[in-house]
Amino acid sequence: MSMLIPPLILMLAILSCKGGRYRRFIEWGPDLAPGSFCSSRQCCPGRDDSCTVEILGSVCYCDVFCNRTANDCCPDYYVTCQDVAPVTIASCRFYGKDYDPGIVIRDNCNLCTCSLVQLFRYDWVCSNNTCLIDVQRFNQTSETLGWQAANYTRFWNKTFTDGIKEHVGIATESKAQNMSSVQRKLQSDLPTFFDSRNKWTSWIHPVRDQRNCASSWAFSTVDVAADRLSIESRGLLTNQLSPQHLLSCNRRRGQRGCEGGSVEKAWWFIKRKGIMTEECYPYYGGNTTAADQKCLANMETCPNANSSTAKIVLYVTPTYRVGENEEEIKSEIYKRGPVQATMRVPADFFMYQSGVYRHTGAEVGQSELAVRVVGWGEDADENGRKRKYWICLNSWGTKWGEKGAFRMVRGENHLGIEGNILAVHADMKRSLATHPSEGIRDEGLINIYTNKQIVVIKRPRPTAQP
Numbered sequence: 516m517s518m519l520i521p522p523l524i525l526m527l528a529i530l531s532c533k534g535g536r537y538r539r540f541i542e543w544g545p546d547l548a549p550g551s552f553c554s555s556r557q558c559c560p561g562r563d564d565s566c567t568v569e570i571l572g573s574v575c576y577c578d579v580f581c582n583r584t585a586n587d588c589c590p591d592y593y594v595t596c597q598d599v600a601p602v603t604i605a606s607c608r609f610y611g612k613d614y615d616p617g618i619v620i621r622d623n624c625n626l627c628t629c630s631l632v633q634l635f636r637y638d639w640v641c642s643n644n645t646c647l648i649d650v651q652r653f654n655q656t657s658e659t660l661g662w663q664a665a666n667y668t669r670f671w672n673k674t675f676t677d678g679i680k681e682h683v684g685i686a687t688e689s690k691a692q693n694m695s696s697v698q699r700k701l702q703s704d705l706p707t708f709f710d711s712r713n714k715w716t717s718w719i720h721p722v723r724d725q726r727n728c729a730s731s732w733a734f735s736t737v738d739v740a741a742d743r744l745s746i747e748s749r750g751l752l753t754n755q756l757s758p759q760h761l762l763s764c765n766r767r768r769g770q771r772g773c774e775g776g777s778v779e780k781a782w783w784f785i786k787r788k789g790i791m792t793e794e795c796y797p798y799y800g801g802n803t804t805a806a807d808q809k810c811l812a813n814m815e816t817c818p819n820a821n822s823s824t825a826k827i828v829l830y831v832t833p834t835y836r837v838g839e840n841e842e843e844i845k846s847e848i849y850k851r852g853p854v855q856a857t858m859r860v861p862a863d864f865f866m867y868q869s870g871v872y873r874h875t876g877a878e879v880g881q882s883e884l885a886v887r888v889v890g891w892g893e894d895a896d897e898n899g900r901k902r903k904y905w906i907c908l909n910s911w912g913t914k915w916g917e918k919g920a921f922r923m924v925r926g927e928n929h930l931g932i933e934g935n936i937l938a939v940h941a942d943m944k945r946s947l948a949t950h951p952s953e954g955i956r957d958e959g960l961i962n963i964y965t966n967k968q969i970v971v972i973k974r975p976r977p978t979a980q981p
């Protein structure tokens with residue numbers, strides 16, 4: 516701890532010529548113990564070249580022209596003449612522990628070096644990255660934020676840049692912005708609160724974890740597809756679907772797997788090629804990069820040799836865009852099930868734990884997150900003002916947010932959440948035609964149990980060729 520090095524090291528003596536003032540001086544380390552130099556003489560106002568004291572065979576200065584950068588001020592100049600308390604210990608402190616000069620430590624997502632910041636003063640000099648867990652914002656009360664923040668271990672130490680790279684997923688704005696929206700009759704008398712998970716229960720697929728892979732584009736797409744297939748087949752086709760199929764096989768035209776992709780291209784892929792089930796083609800989550808890239812969908816059997824189901828491929832119809840209007844979006848969800856939305860991601864979003872999320876001024880990233888919107892509601896803030904929200908499902912696991920869900924300010928297109936709402940219908944005909952289950956494929960009328968009710972499904976009749 517004691518860094519008081521005896522004043523042995525005469526580092527160098529140089530001749531300095533500045534403004535006609537000739538001065539021979541010695542540089543001494545700032546860790547030199549302060550003695551009585553200026554205090555044994557006197558401090559000189561203005562410039563006084565004779566205002567010196569002997570030190571280590573040379574002189575040091577006590578006039579206000581002494582130069583702290585060149586270390587020609589006497590060691591006690593600041594404490595005696597400027598009334599500035601010197602820090603005589605050459606070290607930096609971090610959480611009660613002292614570190615030597617030159618030591619590099621990590622403070623959250625920044626690296627800090629213990630450096631000489633001015634004569635007699637060492638301090639940390641840190642990089643200035645935006646961190647996912649912003650300690651200052653984290654300390655703000657939920658009254659200030661309007662929602663509760665949490666310190667997630669998986670996001671601690673991470674920069675916003677890495678957070679976007681590893682956990683978000685749409686590199687560019689989706690082209691679907693220009694897709695025309697469908698005109699539908701609006702449902703009137705919608706309830707003030709609605710959650711698809713209550714209405715359709717097990718047909719709404721659970722929140723998953725994309726882990727360190729920017730694959731929200733794939734997760735939200737296959738999960739909306741799975742929800743819609745379940746709802747429209749009345750519980751016949753409820754399989755969880757495979758984001759890995761998209762990550763590995765939908766790779767051309769700028770689709771970059773764990774480095775991001777476009778939701779519109781993902782939908783287009785499922786419409787054309789279909790999508791396999793999660794069990795059949797399980798998620799690698801960017802852990803095995805080789806397996807990540809190789810498309811295994813063209814085999815007769817499942818890529819997962821242990822799969823208990825046969826290879827099932829399900830299809831959807833072309834994507835449609837729902838108008839950027841609260842009532843239209845609500846009506847769509849209420850009648851037909853979850854929709855997909857994309858939003859810009861601010862740094863503070865990573866800390867969201869509960870409440871109605873609103874961006875608080877933290878840095879906002881370029882890339883977008885794709886999520887499922889499953890419902891809406893409203894509550895009151897601390898001042899009793901009404902707050903409308905969407906219920907959205909993220910793909911950051913169930914430990915994040917409200918069991919994997921978050922509530923987002925509704926009706927303001929906050930962060931673009933209402934600007935790009937996409938949905939699809941199940942392509943029942945193609946999905947059933949290729950379904951390997953005899954029971955499902957061949958029977959015209961199928962009785963199955965879902966949620967303890969018998970659901971009768973009529974197999975769609977083949978349509979006549981025009």
Ligand SMILES: *[C@@H]1O[C@H](CO)[C@@H](O)[C@H](O)[C@H]1NC(C)=O
Pocket residue numbers: 531533582583584585
């Ligand atoms: C202080 O000394 C440094 C290093 O010798 C020199 O670069 C700088 O110009 C000096 N500043 C003044 C005000 O003399």
Ligand SMILES: *[C@@H]1O[C@H](CO)[C@@H](O)[C@H](O)[C@H]1NC(C)=O
Pocket residue numbers: 643
């Ligand atoms: C660090 O970055 C923030 C935001 O980008 C900026 O306001 C601040 O001035 C920077 N601080 C330093 C020491 O560069």
Ligand SMILES: *[C@@H]1O[C@H](CO)[C@@H](O)[C@H](O)[C@H]1NC(C)=O
Pocket residue numbers: 650651654
């Ligand atoms: C945050 O709060 C903790 C405990 O209340 C406190 O020790 C810490 O200094 C605060 N940090 C900031 C940056 O305000």
Ligand SMILES: *[C@@H]1O[C@H](CO)[C@@H](O)[C@H](O)[C@H]1NC(C)=O
Pocket residue numbers: 650653666667668671
């Ligand atoms: C956040 O969590 C990490 C790891 O769990 C911990 O090291 C860190 O001190 C925490 N930060 C705050 C501000 O609580």
Ligand SMILES: *[C@@H]1O[C@H](CO)[C@@H](O)[C@H](O)[C@H]1NC(C)=O
Pocket residue numbers: 621668671672
């Ligand atoms: C943060 O980074 C430091 C240094 O790399 C490491 O020792 C520590 O375990 C990390 N903490 C978390 C929570 O990842």
Ligand SMILES: *[C@@H]1O[C@H](CO)[C@@H](O)[C@H](O)[C@H]1NC(C)=O
Pocket residue numbers: 689690692693
């Ligand atoms: C969308 O349409 C606008 C104007 O209608 C046009 O400027 C823009 O380039 C289009 N974007 C794409 C991706 O096609």
Ligand SMILES: *[C@@H]1O[C@H](CO)[C@@H](O)[C@H](O)[C@H]1NC(C)=O
Pocket residue numbers: 819820821
């Ligand atoms: C299949 O199961 C066997 C035995 O349980 C196991 O060793 C193997 O790793 C599994 N393979 C896959 C691809 O999960």
